[in-house]
Amino acid sequence: MIKFDNVSFSYSARQILKDVSFSVGLNEQVAILGGSGEGKTTILKLIMGLLRPDSGRIMIDDEDITDKTEEELRDVRLKFSIVFQEGALFDSLSVKENVAFCLREYTAKSEDEIDIKVRELLRTVGVEHALELMPDELSGGMHRRVAIARSLAAFEPRMFLYDEPTSGLDPVNADNICRLILELSKDGMAEEIKRGFMIVTHKVSDAMKVAERFIFIKDGMIVFDGNREGFLNADITDIRIFLSELNFCLGGGADV
Amino acid sequence: MKAKELLRELQDFYILSLRGLAGIVRKPFYYKDTIEQMDYAGAGSFVIIILVSFFVGMALSLQLSAELSRLGLKMYTGMIVGISVVRELGPVVAAIVFAGRVGAGMASELGSMVIGHQVDTFRVFGVDPVKKLVTPRIISSIIMLPALTIIGDAFALLGGYYITVFVSQQSGTFYWSSISDILIFENVFAGSVKPFVFGYLIACICCYIGLSTKGGAIGLRQSTTRAVVASIIAIIVTDFMLTRILLYVLGFSV
Numbered sequence: 205m206i207k208f209d210n211v212s213f214s215y216s217a218r219q220i221l222k223d224v225s226f227s228v229g230l231n232e233q234v235a236i237l238g239g240s241g242e243g244k245t246t247i248l249k250l251i252m253g254l255l256r257p258d259s260g261r262i263m264i265d266d267e268d269i270t271d272k273t274e275e276e277l278r279d280v281r282l283k284f285s286i287v288f289q290e291g292a293l294f295d296s297l298s299v300k301e302n303v304a305f306c307l308r309e310y311t312a313k314s315e316d317e318i319d320i321k322v323r324e325l326l327r328t329v330g331v332e333h334a335l336e337l338m339p340d341e342l343s344g345g346m347h348r349r350v351a352i353a354r355s356l357a358a359f360e361p362r363m364f365l366y367d368e369p370t371s372g373l374d375p376v377n378a379d380n381i382c383r384l385i386l387e388l389s390k391d392g393m394a395e396e397i398k399r400g401f402m403i404v405t406h407k408v409s410d411a412m413k414v415a416e417r418f419i420f421i422k423d424g425m426i427v428f429d430g431n432r433e434g435f436l437n438a439d440i441t442d443i444r445i446f447l448s449e450l451n452f453c454l455g456g457g458a459d460v
Numbered sequence: 461m462k463a464k465e466l467l468r469e470l471q472d473f474y475i476l477s478l479r480g481l482a483g484i485v486r487k488p489f490y491y492k493d494t495i496e497q498m499d500y501a502g503a504g505s506f507v508i509i510i511l512v513s514f515f516v517g518m519a520l521s522l523q524l525s526a527e528l529s530r531l532g533l534k535m536y537t538g539m540i541v542g543i544s545v546v547r548e549l550g551p552v553v554a555a556i557v558f559a560g561r562v563g564a565g566m567a568s569e570l571g572s573m574v575i576g577h578q579v580d581t582f583r584v585f586g587v588d589p590v591k592k593l594v595t596p597r598i599i600s601s602i603i604m605l606p607a608l609t610i611i612g613d614a615f616a617l618l619g620g621y622y623i624t625v626f627v628s629q630q631s632g633t634f635y636w637s638s639i640s641d642i643l644i645f646e647n648v649f650a651g652s653v654k655p656f657v658f659g660y661l662i663a664c665i666c667c668y669i670g671l672s673t674k675g676g677a678i679g680l681r682q683s684t685t686r687a688v689v690a691s692i693i694a695i696i697v698t699d700f701m702l703t704r705i706l707l708y709v710l711g712f713s714v
Contacts, residue, residue, distance in 0.1 A: 249580070252584060254580050254583060254584070274583065274588070278586045281583075281584055281586065282586075286584055288577035288580065288581065289577070290576065290577075292576055292577035292578050292580070292581045293578075294578055294581075295573075295576075296496075305585065309585065309586075309587065310586075
């Protein structure tokens with residue numbers, strides 16, 4: 205369980221989050237929506253302990269991580285797998301080396317075992333053919349897929365955190381990434397949720413494809429937190445503007 | 461910048477510098493990264509250092525020959541070129557070239573890694589970015605800058621030789637014997653200490669500024685510029701302080 209308790213955060217003089225409170229189970233499928241610069245990515249970074257809040261407490265599985273050191277945060281971070289916007293692959297390493305990074309760093313596997321594992325992971329995300337390519341030779345969609353494979357390499361995360369996983373992608377690639385996100389959260393054909401995820405996006409159509417719970421942020425505060433039906437019927441101007449994208453796609457025009 | 465912010469930045473800089481240095485003796489060791497950085501810093505700067513040093517040596521020799529011949533003291537050209545190059549110009553010129561090429565590269569590379577969340581990814585994977593990114597750059601700088609300085613000194617003296625012999629029409633044998641006379645422990649030591657200090661400073665300053673990058677392309681541009689400017693100022697100021705200390709320690713009277 206992730207719990208934010210009156211968390212505030214600011215960059216220099218600009219306040220990003222204002223007394224934000226929410227709780228999310230690690231097996232939930234959550235979308236955090238909001239405009240650019242509203243603090244969506246900041247929430248993911250706070251969960252991972254990459255940023256420290258100015259005030260308030262952050263609890264992960266009833267463990268207060270607010271003041272933990274980098275060393276102490278390591279175990280907490282193992283519960284999550286974060287995929288940053290654009291993938292954040294290491295420029296100087298090939299796709300294979302990127303995916304093998306954690307395997308080499310934290311396991312005693314031989315090079316042959318690492319090679320088999322890397323191929324298996326790349327096959328899972330559908331980019332096995334990119335094994336020897338460098339990150340600058342990959343398309344946007346492949347970047348995200350390799351990043352997802354890398355995040356699965358050495359750890360068994362309980363929850364995925366995706367930062368704008370479909371931004372800058374064409375509709376086909378964006379749809380494929382959404383499918384992959386759903387596949388990875390489910391336990392094979394059992395349709396049972398194995399791992400939850402939190403997806404940060406401003407593309408409401410993608411959020412609709414994957415999430416069950418929706419959190420909307422405006423001016424650093426949560427203005428909506430609820431299920432799909434509640435979100436679709438929310439009487440909040442900014443949400444109506446976001447949803448007009450869906451209506452427009454369905455031929456209904458803007459309904460603000 | 462407010463005094464409080466400046467103090468915080470200084471504190472962060474000192475902490476990063478000390479942690480980077482401590483990383484040299486603390487596991488894990490990133491040998492491959494260190495070798496890559498040494499190749500980039502050393503082999504990559506080799507030709508530039510040779511070129512710059514050779515021309516600095518020639519210009520210095522020209523100026524000295526012109527002035528000393530008016531006083532009838534042309535025979536001292538080799539000696540003064542030697543002392544200037546070994547004790548002062550060689551280390552400073554090599555360090556400035558190093559800051560411009562390698563330091564700028566460090567700041568822009570680390571800055572782009574920060575912007576692209578690669579540094580955050582290291583932290584997520586439990587890898588200490590200081591050990592992984594800063595320590596290899598410190599090691600490469602404190603090894604390669606002294607090596608480049610020695611090579612630069614040799615080519616500056618060669619440039620001086622060319623002017624002294626072929627332009628100023630002096631004896632080449634006398635030029636080299638003057639040089640060999642001044643290559644005593646005090647002079648060589650005074651010139652040898654500086655590159656190690658400069659290398660450490662350049663690596664720490666450029667890594668710190670690179671890792672503090674904020675924003676996009678403009679932030680990266682500002683970081684790279686700041687890193688080079690701060691490194692050059694640090695080199696010049698530290699050079700003065702080191703010269704003062706070394707002259708005192710080695711017993712030179714001023």
